Amino acid sequence: MFTSQLSHSSSAFVMHSETGFITQFPAMAYCQVAFDVTAYQDSLFSEYAIPFPPVLDKAVAKRRAEYLAARYAARQLLQNAGCDGHVDTSPSREPVWPAGWCGSLSHTRGHAIAVIAPRGAGLTPGIDIEMFDAKTMRETAEMFTSLDERRLLAACGLAYETALLILFSAKESLFKALYPEVHCFFGFEAARICSIDTAAHSLTLELTQPLTPARKKGCQFHGLYLIEENRVITLIA
Known part of the structure; x- marks a missing residue:
């Protein structure tokens, strides 16, 4: 399912990151990260250039860490594709992707994953x-x-x-x-x-x-x- 192209260690929070593409759908890229909730700090949002959304104002550190890890994965993919945008959040908490892109996010217990594809590729990503x-x-x-x-x-x-x-x-x-x-x-x-x-x-x-x-x-x-x-x-x- 995954064809890995780059794997590296990043920081105390993002301990490991792997990027590549979906073998059966080469137009769809993925980034999977392993992260450490205990190393989370609010300052990481600024460090990773990811906006801190209002929906997290009252969230516990674990929820903030999960959100950040998934958006970090998405941002890596967008930057690799030459897009300087980020994944926003709608009032219904649905990810809002930059113009021209679609994708999906998921996280669980120290692991997060993102997939993206150009909107013109005819794919409807769900991960x-x-x-x-x-x-x-x-x-x-x-x-x-x-x-x-x-x-x-x-x-x-x-x-x-x-x-x-x-x-x-x-x-x-x-x-x-x-x-x-x-x-x-x-x-x-x-x-x-x-x-x-x-x-x-x-x-x-x-x-x-x-x-x-x-x-x-x-x-x-x-x-x-x-x-x-x-x-x-x-x-x-």
């Missing part, structure tokens, strides 16, 4: 990163899957809890990919998994309800997943 927690997956499975979906996952050849996490993450990625277009919130039940290919690390999701005149019930989306150490990354493009 999500989740940590493994088998117990939580088993206890919450019915909240984000149907019985048919659980049967499909149980028979796919992956550990059941891993398969559940992949689907949970993929539905999160689908929401991030479609929200800028549909401008409405939709739940996990709005899409179902049709297939999962463990050899190709890919899956297919299908809408179970219409979201817009163009995004009708039955509309399908192909996604990729990566199992990486103690976490899962999914991408809808």
Whole structure:
């Protein structure tokens, strides 16, 4: 899924940064960072030339660190592409990308990732990163899957809890990919998994309800997943 081009250590806060492109979609670049919440300071926003948004005024340090790490990753990609802009935040907390660009952000427990693509590339990026927690997956499975979906996952050849996490993450990625277009919130039940290919690390999701005149019930989306150490990354493009 990832073709790495540059990997380096940066600072006490951003301990490691890796940039490259999505192997199956070369027009889409990614940056993944490992960060240390305990090394966070508000002054890092100025150091990284990232605006401090009003939505963080009352946020705890952990939330500020996560926001900064994801925006740091996005800024690296934009600068690499020759864009001096930054990712703003809408009143609904949706990322607002510089003119000519689209992308997606995600973070979890010391890891953050960003993907960007030119708007003219015909891609709708949605990225999500989740940590493994088998117990939580088993206890919450019915909240984000149907019985048919659980049967499909149980028979796919992956550990059941891993398969559940992949689907949970993929539905999160689908929401991030479609929200800028549909401008409405939709739940996990709005899409179902049709297939999962463990050899190709890919899956297919299908809408179970219409979201817009163009995004009708039955509309399908192909996604990729990566199992990486103690976490899962999914991408809808």
